[in-house]
Amino acid sequence: MNVGANFSKNSNKEKCGDCPIQHRAVCAYCEKTELLILEAMKSYKIYGPGEPIIWAGDEMRYVGSIVQGVASLSQTMEDGRKQMVGLLLPSDFVGRPGRSHAAFDVEATSEVTLCRFERKPFEKLLNDVPHLRQRMLEMALDELDAAREWMLLLGRKTAREKISSLIYIIAQREADLRPGGGSVAVEFDLKLTREAMADYLGLTLETVSRQVNGLKKDGVIDLLGKRQVRIRDIARLLQETGDDADGAMPS
């Protein structure tokens, strides 16, 4: 069942046709001939949990798509305070075309497979292939909306609302990725430590722990493992997020 089993380490041989993220990634709108060009350029790289993918300020030689695993996009202040500014899930794009140096830290949270391209040739392709640029724009606008939704969460939501929102969003994205995925996934892995969740939500890990267990105690979710969650009451969870009942949620 490991969807990534087809993707062996450091191989370029994989066919885009077999790619689990082909219909959501930056290449989603590409036609077969265009995919052949990408196939010739790409290489896979696997990062272990906790491994840095790039640091803020580093030169950005590669850009690419997360094929599997979870990575975090974050900023750290001098005194150590840290804020995640993006959660990178399969199909998400890493790196900013048109910029030579990274603006944020990117770290693998779980094991991550990255389908990567050298930045400069990729930028050229972005100019030449409308399908690529079109999808890139769409993804950038979606991320901008998501970032703005997150600003509401960080600025105005309570700890419980923050946790509920995070669980709800991860469940949604999980469902999107699954074959028949119409609705929200009922059972899934958070793939984040309490600390990573805290960094994402602007909380401490202790508060995260308390709130997660609070949701469990109140029958909103079950905890199977530490990070394995089952949603008992989706409507209730949605209510706990503080968001509008009718899905005006980030997409």
Next chain:
Amino acid sequence: MNVGANFSKNSNKEKCGDCPIQHRAVCAYCEKTELLILEAMKSYKIYGPGEPIIWAGDEMRYVGSIVQGVASLSQTMEDGRKQMVGLLLPSDFVGRPGRSHAAFDVEATSEVTLCRFERKPFEKLLNDVPHLRQRMLEMALDELDAAREWMLLLGRKTAREKISSLIYIIAQREADLRPGGGSVAVEFDLKLTREAMADYLGLTLETVSRQVNGLKKDGVIDLLGKRQVRIRDIARLLQETGDDADGAMPS
């Protein structure tokens, strides 16, 4: 000196060549023939201070660019909690192509002139005119970076750091706009009420008031009027923001 004096109310006659934002707006890369198409499509609309431009959930008939004035992009929860998620200045784009309904509230803060296009024809143009789509992508990516910088402020900074950051950023932007503007402006108008600042910073207006007066008491700034600020000690202010001394600040 009023740069917008050329732009009379509800007129379509204005030439893009006279436009004060032509080299920064979404049309920045367009050539003359392309501008002619835009010129034929566009119309101006003026909004008074406090007037809504669009509400979240409304159908989005128009998209467009801020020609002059300041508008705010914000979200409000059912119970009234409000978070500003963007400050829209001249050349910024309003509306999201590829989406039929607005995701956020947009309100004019001062008098605002909007250069607008019907959404559907504009979307078609976005597909047909590479220069337009290219600039749109660039602007979206810049806004995304700015939103992510703001997430650090909202998630991790103290009230004093938030206020200091806001004052510092407004001062910077003010300096950018001025003729010789190399360094940070020493004296300027905040142009925001305490409440607007609170909505932007994820604070209450009382906390904003206390922190502003705290900075004054500590000799970091002077208050000339309520919103008129003079920076007494720029280095000290920068320190108070909590940011890295070497300007890794939001752009």
Next chain:
DNA sequence: CGAACGGTTGATTTGTATCAAGAATCGTGG
């Protein structure tokens, strides 16, 4: 004039951080 608005200041509450201790869980090497 009085009402509305924007701002300040004070008293009190409260949600979350912080400090601290321990319990699970995981990985690794003996």
Next chain:
DNA sequence: CCACGATTCTTGATACAAATCAACCGTTCG
């Protein structure tokens, strides 16, 4: 396979920053 140290997570006690509640001041404007 077990023992260990290192993580990760939980739980409790306490501290504190900012929210909330409340009163009041100065301007502006109809």
